[in-house]
Amino acid sequence: MRKMDGVTVIAPPAPTRPMAPTQAPPPRVAGRSRLRPTPLSGLDIWAFIIVNLVVITAMWVRHGGFDLWATPFGKLVGLGQITALYGSFFILAELVLIARVPWIERRYGMDRLLGWHRLTGFASVTLLSAHVLFTTLGYAVPRRVGAADQFGNFLLYWPNMVTATAGFLLILAVAVTSVRAARRSLSYETWHFIHLYAYLGVALAFAHQLTSGTDFASDHLAVVYWVSLNIATVVALVGFRWISPIWRALRHQLRVVAVETEAPGVVSIRVAGRKLHRLTAASGQFFIIRVLRGDRWWRAHPLSLSAAPDGRSLRFTVKALGDDSTWMQQIPVGTRIMAEGPYGAFHAEDDPIEKVLLIGGGIGITPLRAIFEDIDRRPGQVTLLYRARNHADAILLGELQEIADRRGFKLQVSQSRAGGRRKFDPFSAAALRRAVPDIARRSIYVCGPPELISAACNGAKRAGAHPKNLHYERFDY
Numbered sequence: 001m002r003k004m005d006g007v008t009v010i011a012p013p014a015p016t017r018p019m020a021p022t023q024a025p026p027p028r029v030a031g032r033s034r035l036r037p038t039p040l041s042g043l044d045i046w047a048f049i050i051v052n053l054v055v056i057t058a059m060w061v062r063h064g065g066f067d068l069w070a071t072p073f074g075k076l077v078g079l080g081q082i083t084a085l086y087g088s089f090f091i092l093a094e095l096v097l098i099a100r101v102p103w104i105e106r107r108y109g110m111d112r113l114l115g116w117h118r119l120t121g122f123a124s125v126t127l128l129s130a131h132v133l134f135t136t137l138g139y140a141v142p143r144r145v146g147a148a149d150q151f152g153n154f155l156l157y158w159p160n161m162v163t164a165t166a167g168f169l170l171i172l173a174v175a176v177t178s179v180r181a182a183r184r185s186l187s188y189e190t191w192h193f194i195h196l197y198a199y200l201g202v203a204l205a206f207a208h209q210l211t212s213g214t215d216f217a218s219d220h221l222a223v224v225y226w227v228s229l230n231i232a233t234v235v236a237l238v239g240f241r242w243i244s245p246i247w248r249a250l251r252h253q254l255r256v257v258a259v260e261t262e263a264p265g266v267v268s269i270r271v272a273g274r275k276l277h278r279l280t281a282a283s284g285q286f287f288i289i290r291v292l293r294g295d296r297w298w299r300a301h302p303l304s305l306s307a308a309p310d311g312r313s314l315r316f317t318v319k320a321l322g323d324d325s326t327w328m329q330q331i332p333v334g335t336r337i338m339a340e341g342p343y344g345a346f347h348a349e350d351d352p353i354e355k356v357l358l359i360g361g362g363i364g365i366t367p368l369r370a371i372f373e374d375i376d377r378r379p380g381q382v383t384l385l386y387r388a389r390n391h392a393d394a395i396l397l398g399e400l401q402e403i404a405d406r407r408g409f410k411l412q413v414s415q416s417r418a419g420g421r422r423k424f425d426p427f428s429a430a431a432l433r434r435a436v437p438d439i440a441r442r443s444i445y446v447c448g449p450p451e452l453i454s455a456a457c458n459g460a461k462r463a464g465a466h467p468k469n470l471h472y473e474r475f476d477y
């Protein structure tokens, strides 16, 4: 080990095994992305949402939404109507955002879409709660009855109200379990299972929208528009979350062909199958992996490619962090796998910036290892800062050193000075500028534990990096 300005540079061990020939990246045409370009521009999702909100507002006005404004109770009923329409629309938007539609996913990346999914989810639950409140009060006050009486009246005499109430309660339960504190106390599988009830909730509420919604009572055009939105959402969900993955599984017939221990609790799993050259995957992307065994197929886990895709096999490196990742440490060769994807916008395929900085730590080194291997850059243009708690923790180090030597890239591995007098922050602006003097002109890719991601991104911004040149991948949901 060498000590350098508060950073301990761990001398990489001699590579324990040479790179297998199958790991050689396919020939690249400089500057040309292997990923199919997405037809969407950055503003498309917003344009789609705004146009629909305008159409919905126009629909509400056309059906007398403003006429109700004359009386205080009418105002409540009018607000109840518009919040119902906006809330139902946001639920559909929320579902489309997680439908894994390739053009949308490739444009924005799954973590950004999940963030928007949470936002639209919050908006829809708030709006639908407001709808229940406004409508109940809007009918209760002129009838001089309590809110509970009025709600009972809805349940007894209005069509499809019982199913709509059940649907709303399911959606509410999903929202409550998605609040960060509640989510943390549930296992991923339990949380995901409860989440599936949202689909049932939406389906239960659908008939209520058409039969009780004044907007659809006599306007066929409005019915066609609303039904089309719902059908498009179902087609996107069924097509991209079910049919497409099943079709790809049948097409590629993936199986585990090799398992290699990288460190205690970390294995690399190589899978191979048919027609893998048809998979347009890029280094840095991830797949959602299912082990096709009777007791496991229903549990899916995102795993990043840890080697550049070569058209013949895919490699994933898995750290034992829970039940399934621990089981995968012993996965038998020959096990059938379903790999849904590739997903994610964490890749450097279309990145026009000449110099690149990769910052990784822990198991987050996996996508960076793949990018480091086949990124389309000349010697000297790529630096990888690898943060490891200690030498044993620095997985894939031998391979990274081999790539750095072969491609003329810089690899710097560091651990904080344990027990030192001065507390050293490797992601302070000064430390980053010292390690990478031209950091402000680089494109920066960060992957690792959440604290590493925020420390590295904040430090890089303070060191002059432009926020739009910062890319990161989180390994949580």
Ligand SMILES: Cc1cc2nc3c(=O)[nH]c(=O)nc-3n(C[C@H](O)[C@H](O)[C@H](O)COP(=O)(O)OP(=O)(O)OC[C@H]3O[C@@H](n4cnc5c(N)ncnc54)[C@H](O)[C@@H]3O)c2cc1C
Binding pocket: 187, 188, 189, 286, 300, 301, 302, 303, 304, 305, 316, 317, 318, 319, 320, 321, 322, 323, 324, 325, 326, 363, 366, 367, 473, 474, 475, 476, 477
């Ligand atoms: C985009 C992405 C890429 C990833 N790449 C890798 C990788 O290359 N190597 C690696 O070892 N790990 C990777 N992970 C993390 C990996 O998915 C989890 O460690 C794994 O799913 C844990 O499953 P488990 O049953 O062993 O543990 P559990 O006990 O079920 O979960 C442990 C933690 O893993 C996370 N997790 C579990 N299931 C999922 C899921 N389906 N989706 C998202 N998060 C989940 C949760 O934060 C949970 O708290 C990645 C995660 C994401 C989101």
